Amino acid sequence: MPELPEVEVTRRGLLPHVVGRRIAEVVVRHRGLRWPVEPDLESQLAGRVIARIERRGKYLLLECVRPDGEAPGWLLIHLGMTGTLRVLPQAPPPGTHDHLDLVLAEPEGAGDALPGAATSLVLRFRDPRRFGAVLWSLLDESKLPTHPLLSKLGIEPFDPRFDGAWLYRLGRGRSAAIKTVLLAGDIVVGVGNIYASESLFAAGIRPTTPAGRLSLARCERLAEAVRDTLARAIERGGSTLRDFVGSDGSSGYFQLDCAVYDRAGHPCRVCGTTIRQIVQGQRSTFYCPSCQR
DNA sequence: CACGAGGCCTGGGCGC
DNA sequence: TGCGCCCAGGCCTCGT
Structure with missing residues (x-):
């Protein structure tokens, strides 16, 4: 979860x-x-x-x-x-x-x-x-x-050093798809499978694009999308905090109304095109073939 | 080094 | 109703 x-x-x-x-x-x-x-x-x-x-x-x-x-x-x-x-x-x-x-x-x-x-x-x-x-x-x-489990982690998404330039620089020379690279967590941490798809949608970037081929301008859009997507999810979750003690476990967790995640076959909320589902690195990816190029 | 696959676990949903 | 199969939001480890 x-x-x-x-x-x-x-x-x-x-x-x-x-x-x-x-x-x-x-x-x-x-x-x-x-x-x-x-x-x-x-x-x-x-x-x-x-x-x-x-x-x-x-x-x-x-x-x-x-x-x-x-x-x-x-x-x-x-x-x-x-x-x-x-x-x-x-x-x-x-x-x-x-x-x-x-x-x-x-x-x-x-x-x-x-x-x-x-x-x-x-x-x-x-x-x-x-x-x-x-x-x-x-x-x-x-x-x-x-610590061995912490030493190889990328920077925090809300670290001021995380921006388009950071993404662009560390993405150079990487041929793997940007979705896979985001998920790997060695450039920036915290982007899981749901928010990877959501962030790429918000940035208008096709998940299969090789990370090293993204322009600086697109990296800037993506960095902003990652920060916004995560920040909005935290805000949404924060509204459940008063129920944190003694809850049944549902509080603290939240359903983001996703733009693309788990919406394969449904119309894109922006353009109406049917959302597609593909597999990357044994994980599902969702995207809008029209909004994301 | 970068990349991709394997594996760890249980539970829920689905088709038969 | 029961069973087997597939899938699931993470991520470390290993082989290439």
């Missing part, structure tokens, strides 16, 4: 409820995610305080500090295709795919009138397909970008 907008909306939804809380207990029910959950995750995390939540690409990065301030570490969470993170005031019994819970206590010294269960929250990771990941890293902030 999640592309960058869903991950960002999850981050924003978690922030007010989770940051500053202490991890009282870690319950791992299924260690077989994309990579095995480290055997000592429970002992590493217990007693730490979640100090910050950052995002890099589609990875959520939770900084978890010890009360003594020693050995700060990061919990890296990737939602894969079907992952969700939810905050539950009264955690229902876990379902089959609820692989991990962090039981979060009230911050220290915050009026412990009713200590224990009444004031604790559960942060629950669910992932039916288990393409997601939960990893522990002791790298400090300055070294975190060197």
Whole structure:
């Protein structure tokens, strides 16, 4: 499910409820995610305080500090295709795919009138397909970008350095289709299969165009389309944030009314031409053969 | 190096 | 109703 907008909306939804809380207990029910959950995750995390939540690409990065301030570490969470993170005031019994819970206590010294269960929250990771990941890293902030899973990522779409010139420069010499190159994530992160098709439609670019053949002007249109498409999706998701706690999992996720994605055989909303579906790199691509040249 | 295919998993929808 | 097949929004890893 999640592309960058869903991950960002999850981050924003978690922030007010989770940051500053202490991890009282870690319950791992299924260690077989994309990579095995480290055997000592429970002992590493217990007693730490979640100090910050950052995002890099589609990875959520939770900084978890010890009360003594020693050995700060990061919990890296990737939602894969079907992952969700939810905050539950009264955690229902876990379902089959609820692989991990962090039981979060009230911050220290915050009026412990009713200590224990009444004031604790559960942060629950669910992932039916288990393409997601939960990893522990002791790298400090300055070294975190060197983590093997983060080091090869392209820049953030909202980084001011990401523009047409960036796209143009890094696309030189690449013969692969622009859709495939966007998806690869080594030039810019966060563009998944849906928003790749949507961004290319917004820019009027045929998905099969070799990346290296795009003019600077077209790269500028595409960079703008990527930013706008993602920003609009985040905005849309943001409207569900007030329901973030205790939701059934639908909130934080959203149906963008797509221009082309999943609309094969339907008329283009702009020109009426029938939307086409093709396969690129074993993934579906949708485009309007008239609007996109 | 760049590229494309394979593989990890489960669940839902479809045709028979 | 049941079964098998295909498909799914990610992305790392490997072979060419």
